Amino acid sequence: MKTRATPYVLIAPATLLLLAFGVLPIFVAGLVSFTDMNLAGLGDWSLIKFIGVDNYTHLFADPAFWQALGNTVFFALIGVPSVVLSSLIVALLLNRSNSRFYRALRSFYFLPAITAIVAIALVWGYLYNTQFGLFNYLFSLIGLPPVQWLSNPLLAKFSVAFVAIWRGTGLNIIIFLAALQGVPREYLEAASLDGASEIRKTISIVVPLLRFAIFFVMITTVIAWLQFFDEPFVLTKGGPIGATTSISLFLFQKGFSGSQFGYASAGSVILFLIIAVITLAQLRARKTDVDY
Missing domain, CATH: 1.10.3720.10 (MetI-like)
Structure with a gap:
């Protein structure tokens, strides 16, 4: 059993780093993309407003x-x-x-x-x-x-x-x-x-x-x-x-x-x-x- 667990223990640090700096930011960016977040919102989350797909609509209309x-x-x-x-x-x-x-x-x-x-x-x-x-x-x-x-x-x-x-x-x-x-x-x-x-x-x-x-x-x-x-x-x-x-x-x-x-x-x-x-x-x- 110990031998079977060894590979997972060895790859755990790399997996955690990948999740923290690779996968998690993707989900965060996806959530933020539905808001009007700006510099002010970084300090006060109450200033962030959910705006749906407006960012995507404006993006596709932006030359x-x-x-x-x-x-x-x-x-x-x-x-x-x-x-x-x-x-x-x-x-x-x-x-x-x-x-x-x-x-x-x-x-x-x-x-x-x-x-x-x-x-x-x-x-x-x-x-x-x-x-x-x-x-x-x-x-x-x-x-x-x-x-x-x-x-x-x-x-x-x-x-x-x-x-x-x-x-x-x-x-x-x-x-x-x-x-x-x-x-x-x-x-x-x-x-x-x-x-x-x-x-x-x-x-x-x-x-x-x-x-x-x-x-x-x-x-x-x-x-x-x-x-x-x-x-x-x-x-x-x-x-x-x-x-x-x-x-x-x-x-x-x-x-x-x-x-x-x-x-x-x-x-x-x-x-x-x-x-x-x-x-x-x-x-x-x-x-x-x-x-x-």
């Missing part, structure tokens, strides 16, 4: 919400395939050797993942600066006019997304490198004896054996991009004219800058449902593929 949702979809469509493909390609290249040079490169690619976003914002803000940024300086050397990297609405989207892609590849590279260690060398050696090229072995043997790692990276990357917040917040504050405002940044602005906690909670519930539906669809597709 800023739909713009933020569109921006988030745009970022996800660009970021998810870019991060997954680039991290997979880099991991395959880094796995070709275990020399000191390649080990150093692995550490180098992982650095963005552990670097503070504020430091990243300072560096990239300088690189993107219109007047004295490095990119525009290099352009001036070849006679090109300065580019409004963060002032032009369309360019700002791509500029912010690029920083997030650069920052997001590091952790996924490590995941793919770990998965590559499990690829049986016998398969590769047998393919080499049959005259298969490196590209052929990668496409026909390595990538199919990485399908579980690819699925894991895909699902976590989708969730991360649907919650996209850091780069727009520190680089553009959602500008220009809301071009880089993601759903998460929109909710932050409404909740903490506008003191509309009930309204922001309604938006967070919508975001949670979107993420849940997409995640369940991915899991369903994966289950169907495994069964097949």
Whole structure:
């Protein structure tokens, strides 16, 4: 009996933390979304009034919400395939050797993942600066006019997304490198004896054996991009004219800058449902593929 209880005792702390900081906030946000809660209501619950679905009605009629949702979809469509493909390609290249040079490169690619976003914002803000940024300086050397990297609405989207892609590849590279260690060398050696090229072995043997790692990276990357917040917040504050405002940044602005906690909670519930539906669809597709 003691042996049977041991696993539950070991996972109890993690389960409690998940319930306290993962599940409970979802229910609290759901309750708050039906109220007009603001900063005053934090100190006096008697000031909070139940307003039903008014927050959701106003949310769906808010053009800023739909713009933020569109921006988030745009970022996800660009970021998810870019991060997954680039991290997979880099991991395959880094796995070709275990020399000191390649080990150093692995550490180098992982650095963005552990670097503070504020430091990243300072560096990239300088690189993107219109007047004295490095990119525009290099352009001036070849006679090109300065580019409004963060002032032009369309360019700002791509500029912010690029920083997030650069920052997001590091952790996924490590995941793919770990998965590559499990690829049986016998398969590769047998393919080499049959005259298969490196590209052929990668496409026909390595990538199919990485399908579980690819699925894991895909699902976590989708969730991360649907919650996209850091780069727009520190680089553009959602500008220009809301071009880089993601759903998460929109909710932050409404909740903490506008003191509309009930309204922001309604938006967070919508975001949670979107993420849940997409995640369940991915899991369903994966289950169907495994069964097949």
